[in-house]
Amino acid sequence: MERKGGNMIPSSPSHTPRSVEKSVRDIRHTEGNMSGKHDNREKGVNVQVVVRCRPMNSDEEKLHTPVVITCNENRREVCAIQTVANKQIDRSFVFDKVFGPKSQQRDLYHTAVSPIVFEVLEGYNCTIFAYGQTGTGKTYTMEGGGRKKNGEFPSDAGVIPRAVKQIFDILEAQSAEYSMKVTFLELYNEEITDLLAPEEASKFPEDKSKKPIALMEDGKGGVLVRGLEEELVSTADEIYRILEKGSAKRRTAETLMNKQSSRSHSIFSITIHIKERTPEGEEIIRCGKLNLVDLAGSENISRSGAKDGRAREAGEINKSLLTLGRVINTLVERSGHIPYRDSKLTRLLRDSLGGKTKTCIIATISPSIHSMEETLSTLDYAHRAKNIKNKPEINQKLMKSAMMKDLYSEIERLKQEVYAAREKNGIYIPKERYLLEEEEKKAMAEKIERMELDNESRGKQMMELQELYNSQLLITASLTEKLEKTEIKLQETEHSLSDLEEKHRQANVTIKEKEYLISNLLKSEKALLERAFDLRAELDNAASDVSSLFTKIERKDKIEDENRILVQQFQSHLTKELDTLHKTIAASVTQQEQQLKGMEEDMQSFVSTKAQATEELRAALEKLRTMYGSGIKALDDIADELDGNSQSTLGHLNSQVSKHSSALGEFFKGIASEAENLLKDLEDILYSQENKLTAYAQQQREAHSRAVETSRSISNTTMNFFDTLDMHATKLTNIVEEGQTVNNKKLCELERKFEECAANEEKQLLEKVAELLAVSNARKKELVKTAVDGLRESAASKANRFEQEMTTMKDSSSCIRDEWTSYSKKAESHYVEDTAAVECGKKDLDEVLQNCLKKAKMGSQQWSSAQESLLSLEKSNVASVEEIVRYKKFYSLLYGWQFKLSTYEWVETDQTGRTGQMYLMFPKVYINA
Numbered sequence: 046m047e048r049k050g051g052n053m054i055p056s057s058p059s060h061t062p063r064s065v066e067k068s069v070r071d072i073r074h075t076e077g078n079m080s081g082k083h084d085n086r087e088k089g090v091n092v093q094v095v096v097r098c099r100p101m102n103s104d105e106e107k108l109h110t111p112v113v114i115t116c117n118e119n120r121r122e123v124c125a126i127q128t129v130a131n132k133q134i135d136r137s138f139v140f141d142k143v144f145g146p147k148s149q150q151r152d153l154y155h156t157a158v159s160p161i162v163f164e165v166l167e168g169y170n171c172t173i174f175a176y177g178q179t180g181t182g183k184t185y186t187m188e189g190g191g192r193k194k195n196g197e198f199p200s201d202a203g204v205i206p207r208a209v210k211q212i213f214d215i216l217e218a219q220s221a222e223y224s225m226k227v228t229f230l231e232l233y234n235e236e237i238t239d240l241l242a243p244e245e246a247s248k249f250p251e252d253k254s255k256k257p258i259a260l261m262e263d264g265k266g267g268v269l270v271r272g273l274e275e276e277l278v279s280t281a282d283e284i285y286r287i288l289e290k291g292s293a294k295r296r297t298a299e300t301l302m303n304k305q306s307s308r309s310h311s312i313f314s315i316t317i318h319i320k321e322r323t324p325e326g327e328e329i330i331r332c333g334k335l336n337l338v339d340l341a342g343s344e345n346i347s348r349s350g351a352k353d354g355r356a357r358e359a360g361e362i363n364k365s366l367l368t369l370g371r372v373i374n375t376l377v378e379r380s381g382h383i384p385y386r387d388s389k390l391t392r393l394l395r396d397s398l399g400g401k402t403k404t405c406i407i408a409t410i411s412p413s414i415h416s417m418e419e420t421l422s423t424l425d426y427a428h429r430a431k432n433i434k435n436k437p438e439i440n441q442k443l444m445k446s447a448m449m450k451d452l453y454s455e456i457e458r459l460k461q462e463v464y465a466a467r468e469k470n471g472i473y474i475p476k477e478r479y480l481l482e483e484e485e486k487k488a489m490a491e492k493i494e495r496m497e498l499d500n501e502s503r504g505k506q507m508m509e510l511q512e513l514y515n516s517q518l519l520i521t522a523s524l525t526e527k528l529e530k531t532e533i534k535l536q537e538t539e540h541s542l543s544d545l546e547e548k549h550r551q552a553n554v555t556i557k558e559k560e561y562l563i564s565n566l567l568k569s570e571k572a573l574l575e576r577a578f579d580l581r582a583e584l585d586n587a588a589s590d591v592s593s594l595f596t597k598i599e600r601k602d603k604i605e606d607e608n609r610i611l612v613q614q615f616q617s618h619l620t621k622e623l624d625t626l627h628k629t630i631a632a633s634v635t636q637q638e639q640q641l642k643g644m645e646e647d648m649q650s651f652v653s654t655k656a657q658a659t660e661e662l663r664a665a666l667e668k669l670r671t672m673y674g675s676g677i678k679a680l681d682d683i684a685d686e687l688d689g690n691s692q693s694t695l696g697h698l699n700s701q702v703s704k705h706s707s708a709l710g711e712f713f714k715g716i717a718s719e720a721e722n723l724l725k726d727l728e729d730i731l732y733s734q735e736n737k738l739t740a741y742a743q744q745q746r747e748a749h750s751r752a753v754e755t756s757r758s759i760s761n762t763t764m765n766f767f768d769t770l771d772m773h774a775t776k777l778t779n780i781v782e783e784g785q786t787v788n789n790k791k792l793c794e795l796e797r798k799f800e801e802c803a804a805n806e807e808k809q810l811l812e813k814v815a816e817l818l819a820v821s822n823a824r825k826k827e828l829v830k831t832a833v834d835g836l837r838e839s840a841a842s843k844a845n846r847f848e849q850e851m852t853t854m855k856d857s858s859s860c861i862r863d864e865w866t867s868y869s870k871k872a873e874s875h876y877v878e879d880t881a882a883v884e885c886g887k888k889d890l891d892e893v894l895q896n897c898l899k900k901a902k903m904g905s906q907q908w909s910s911a912q913e914s915l916l917s918l919e920k921s922n923v924a925s926v927e928e929i930v931r932y933k934k935f936y937s938l939l940y941g942w943q944f945k946l947s948t949y950e951w952v953e954t955d956q957t958g959r960t961g962q963m964y965l966m967f968p969k970v971y972i973n974a
């Protein structure tokens with residue numbers, strides 16, 4: 046097979062001005078206008094963003110550095126576990142592809158890069174960026190491990206060698222005619238260096254291995270890298286050689302983070318030209334380009350530890366990266382002007398960011414907690430970049446004949462240049478270098494002129510100085526004399542100097558001591574200041590404590606007010622209750638009085654009835670007496686008559702006597718029944734009186750017991766109320782006491798703390814400071830003390846007032862209680878007395894009644910016995926009269942009848958002590974024998 050790459054005419058559509066001019070000049074036969082691709086061009090294709098997390102390195106593993114990044118390749122998610130203020134905040138990001146720490150170079154390449162390579166071979170321009178913090182594996186991902194000694198393809202080979210190998214493999218498999226060339230440049234401090242340029246003496250002696258390359262606008266919005274070396278490659282091995290060559294030239298600076306960290310951006314470009322044949326048999330060239338960009342570390346420059354000389358370097362790296370960020374932001378936000386021109390990096394990659402190129406960004410991150418900040422910023426950056434839209438277009442295919450024609454004319458032009466140079470028998474110098482040298486020459490001539498003028502003025506100065514020298518010699522002679530004198534003096538002075546030196550040394554020692562003291566003082570001042578701040582914070586705390594105390598006091602006041610209101614309510618309630626009690630008692634007293642009055646009236650009416658009955662009894666007795674008198678008289682008359690007419694009227698007498706005797710018997714019967722009725726009435730009256738009295742006594746007892754019950758219940762309620770009041774008062778006192786103790790404790794604590802602090806500080810400070818501090822402490826102490834005292838006083842006065850109030854309340858309540866107790870005692874004693882008096886009265890009355898009854902019974906018995914005796918007497922009389930009439934007719938004249946009345950006296954004493962008398966007279970009949 047013919048070595049296709051070698052047969053191809055090298056052409057670079059973008060790296061050299063010539064090739065670009067050519068490509069623009071050519072009439073292009075455009076392919077790839079298929080509808081899908083056309084759509085992509087219209088809508089735009091998002092930049093593909095891939096995240097790769099490196100594994101923990103040996104140092105991190107040794108130190109057991111915590112892992113804060115987790116990668117979920119299936120869900121294409123990266124999760125950052127962040128702890129802010131003891132709270133775990135997880136942030137997750139989703140990307141087009143995610144590769145975890147265990148991912149292999151091969152996996153990443155096949156999943157993310159291989160499809161891009163196919164697109165390159167289709168004729169697209171594609172760019173792969175590696176973006177991330179230093180040491181996260183950008184270079185590892187792009188370049189990978191070194192080539193193995195036996196020439197094998199290593200397993201850790203990166204994207205670049207794999208891409209080249211894949212391209213070769215595909216093209217070989219297609220047996221296509223192609224050529225592949227690579228360029229490798231570095232952007233460092235905004236300067237472009239060709240990493241593939243041959244080693245040659247440069248006009249920059251400080252960096253011989255590199256020559257600066259300019260960026261040029263092509264006038265059509267594109268950028269050209271002028272004079273960039275392009276190397277033709279035909280095997281993967283060649284790629285390694287080129288990479289090694291380029292890497293050796295890359296500038297690396299040792300930072301604190303990664304000893305091999307790259308501080309420059311590198312762009313490795315592969316351009317492929319593939320020869321094709323049209324159906325018409327015409328040869329055309331398909332062109333694709335792959336840019337592989339390894340950006341500089343994205344970390345914060347201050348953290349990387351770069352110093353002094355690297356400041357510019359850092360600035361420039363940042364300039365490129367910052368501009369890249371700004372370009373991405375502007376593209377994402379679609380906010381007007383895109384600042385491509387602000388840095389060389391963005392100028393070079395312009396087409397890859399929002400242009401016709403297909404772009405993929407590989408963001409590399411570290412899983413370590415120490416890189417958390419940078420990792421998050423990388424993830425944010427990459428996530429934002431996902432929204433960039435490019436409008437990829439297939440490069441126009443060149444016709445081989447047109448290309449050949451162009452190349453021939455180019456060769457012709459170059460030939461003419463060489464010829465012209467040869468004709469002049471000299472060395473051909475490019476115009477720019479000539480102009481530069483001319484300028485240098487001019488500058489040199491000006492410099493020489495300036496130096497001549499300078500020389501002249503220096504000669505004049507020399508003359509002046511000679512004169513001055515002569516005069517100075519004279520002066521020196523006089524001065525030598527003086528010197529001698531001075532030397533003597535000097536010796537003296539030396540002595541004193543040594544003294545002084547000694548003193549100086551001592552002074553130095555003193556100064557050192559003082560310096561030490563001053564530094565100590567400064568330290569103490571600083572400590573003091575810190576302490577002052579602490580104190581201020583503590584004072585603030587104390588103030589807040591005091592304010593909380595005030596709030597507590599206010600709360601206490603409020604409670605006191607509420608208590609006062611409660612006491613007032615209680616007072617009014619008590620007054621009301623007392624009023625009601627007073628009224629009840631008054632009502633009961635009036636009721637009792639009324640009952641007593643009623644009783645008195647009843648008694649009076651009873652007494653008057655009794656008096657009346659007695660009167661009636663007396664009148665009846667009087668009547669009886671007169672009746673007896675008249676009866677006796679009539680008997681006397683009869684006896685007289687009998688005496689006178691005994692003889693004549695003996696028979697008549699007999700009948701008359703029997704008549705009289707029956708009349709007398711009836712009369713006695715009537716009197717007896719009357720007396721019996723009278724006595725019965727008396728008895729009834731007395732019984733009814735007794736019943737009434739019993740009922741009244743019962744009523745009185747019930748009323749009294751009711752009154753006593755009411756009084757007792759009121760007393761109990763009042764007692765309970767007093768107990769509740771007492772309990773509340775005790776509770777309140779306890780609360781106040783507790784509050785006071787807490788206040789006292791806090792205040793004591795504050796005082797103690799303050800005194801401790803002050804004592805500690807006093808010890809630490811020097812005398813002067815101690816004095817000042819003492820003064821300020823005293824002032825502060827006084828302030829605090831006055832504040833504390835004031836607080837204490839106010840708290841104590843409030844507590845005193847409260848206690849006073851409580852005592853007054855207690856006093857008044859105990860006074861009321863005493864009064865109440867004495868009143869209830871009095872009422873009870875009155876009740877007892879009244880009950881006793883009533884009982885006594887009732888007893889007396891009972892006794893009187895019993896006496897009355899007894900006497901009435903006795904009266905009635907006597908009356909009935911008198912009646913019986915009278916009747917029996919009457920019968921015996923009748924019998925005797927009959928006897929006399931019958932058997933002793935003669936002797937009757939000799940004997941006379943004699944009646945005598947025996948009197949019964951009944952004395953009674955009533956309640957008032959008055960005595961009344963009742964007389965009952967019974968006739969006694971004696972027969973004078």
Ligand SMILES: Nc1ncnc2c1ncn2[C@@H]1O[C@H](COP(=O)(O)OP(=O)(O)OP(=O)(O)O)[C@@H](O)[C@H]1O
Binds near residue numbers: 102177186305340
């Ligand atoms: N995925 C990975 N697997 C194994 N080792 C890795 C991986 N990624 C990075 N490393 C190792 O980490 C170290 C640093 O990687 P590398 O030099 O590629 O970082 P970098 O991002 O390119 O740094 P700089 O910005 O300084 O160029 C290297 O020793 C590399 O071998």
